[in-house]
Amino acid sequence: MTHKILITDYAWPSLDIERDILGDLPGELIVAETGEEDELVSLAPEADAIMTCWKRTSSKVIDAAPNCRIVARYGIGLDNIDVDHATTLGIPVTNVPIFCLDEVAEHALALMLAMTRRVARFDRALRSGEYGGVPFAGIPRVTDMILGILGYGNIGRRMGRKARGLGMHLLVTDPILIALPKAEGMVVNLDALLAGSDVLTIHLPLTSETQGIIGEEAIAKMKPGTYLINTSRGGTVDSDAVLSALDRGHLAGAALDVYPDEPPDLSHPLFQHPHFIGTPHVSFFSESSVRTLQSSTAQQVRDCLQGKVPDNIVNPEHTEYTPRFSTG
Numbered sequence: 001m002t003h004k005i006l007i008t009d010y011a012w013p014s015l016d017i018e019r020d021i022l023g024d025l026p027g028e029l030i031v032a033e034t035g036e037e038d039e040l041v042s043l044a045p046e047a048d049a050i051m052t053c054w055k056r057t058s059s060k061v062i063d064a065a066p067n068c069r070i071v072a073r074y075g076i077g078l079d080n081i082d083v084d085h086a087t088t089l090g091i092p093v094t095n096v097p098i099f100c101l102d103e104v105a106e107h108a109l110a111l112m113l114a115m116t117r118r119v120a121r122f123d124r125a126l127r128s129g130e131y132g133g134v135p136f137a138g139i140p141r142v143t144d145m146i147l148g149i150l151g152y153g154n155i156g157r158r159m160g161r162k163a164r165g166l167g168m169h170l171l172v173t174d175p176i177l178i179a180l181p182k183a184e185g186m187v188v189n190l191d192a193l194l195a196g197s198d199v200l201t202i203h204l205p206l207t208s209e210t211q212g213i214i215g216e217e218a219i220a221k222m223k224p225g226t227y228l229i230n231t232s233r234g235g236t237v238d239s240d241a242v243l244s245a246l247d248r249g250h251l252a253g254a255a256l257d258v259y260p261d262e263p264p265d266l267s268h269p270l271f272q273h274p275h276f277i278g279t280p281h282v283s284f285f286s287e288s289s290v291r292t293l294q295s296s297t298a299q300q301v302r303d304c305l306q307g308k309v310p311d312n313i314v315n316p317e318h319t320e321y322t323p324r325f326s327t328g
Helices: 016-022 037-046 059-063 083-088 101-116 119-127 154-165 190-196 216-221 239-248 287-305
Strands: 003-007 027-031 049-052 071-073 146-150 169-173 199-202 226-230 251-256 276-278
Touching: 003 037, 016 027, 016 287, 037 059, 049 287, 059 083, 071 287, 101 119, 101 154, 101 199, 101 226, 101 251, 101 276, 146 154, 146 190, 154 169, 169 190, 190 216, 216 239, 239 251
Parallel strands: 003 027, 003 049, 049 071, 146 169, 146 199, 199 226, 226 251, 251 276
Antiparallel strands: none
16 A cells, blocks of 8 residues: 655654655655645645644645545644544544653743843844943842743643742642642632733643633733743734733733744734844754654654554544554
């Protein structure tokens, strides 16, 4: 049997790792050029598997792939895949839940330090010929600051552990947590988290409940001078509300690695604000994390196409997994 594997998009230099793992399966990789829905629909009829990074694998794309046996996400979050529709068709969806946990936490920590220590602003001033062109007033001491963590999953916990190493105190909001060991931090409701945090870092999946969770109403509940960080999903934060709060001085700083639309509109005034730091959705990246991502995703597809149970099936209906097709 000849297998064809559709790759909607990827963000690393080559697909050599995927080809090494999938290479002895008869078939080929079909790599989309734009990853837009119309192109994916046109390519999907040949696909026995779909591997997707950020591009949307919609119900329309899935329906256009009648031979598809698996949709494998290059990553953790699943908001770009219509998982429910795949499930109704008996198609397992997989992800890589151990991917980039430390990288995202380290990136959030780097953004926090860059904001509070005004690293980016001092750098810009120095490069423009000013020495001491950024005011020193208002720079806080990070030790003893209160870090609010919204979402205390694998990445949130790593962020908390690293922040405690700096002497920070933790407030945590997570719907499945009741309490934490006293030495680790305190679990509070969302309003208490917003009101009590000096720095708020977001580590949430994008769902109907978390869409726009940090908007005008939430920001108004934060104490003046709070710093905001988002390395999770862009849709959790209202960029216009952030800009307004920065203009008023209610937020001391904001740092975003993710945006509601990607790539974002760089003409938006937020990107010119002196108290804003932006990075281009890179918190996931390290050489090691991307190798793990490529190899794990490719191995899941390989296993499925060989009639084995792939790792990390996220559809609850597939806990008793049986292949959609025979492997003859």
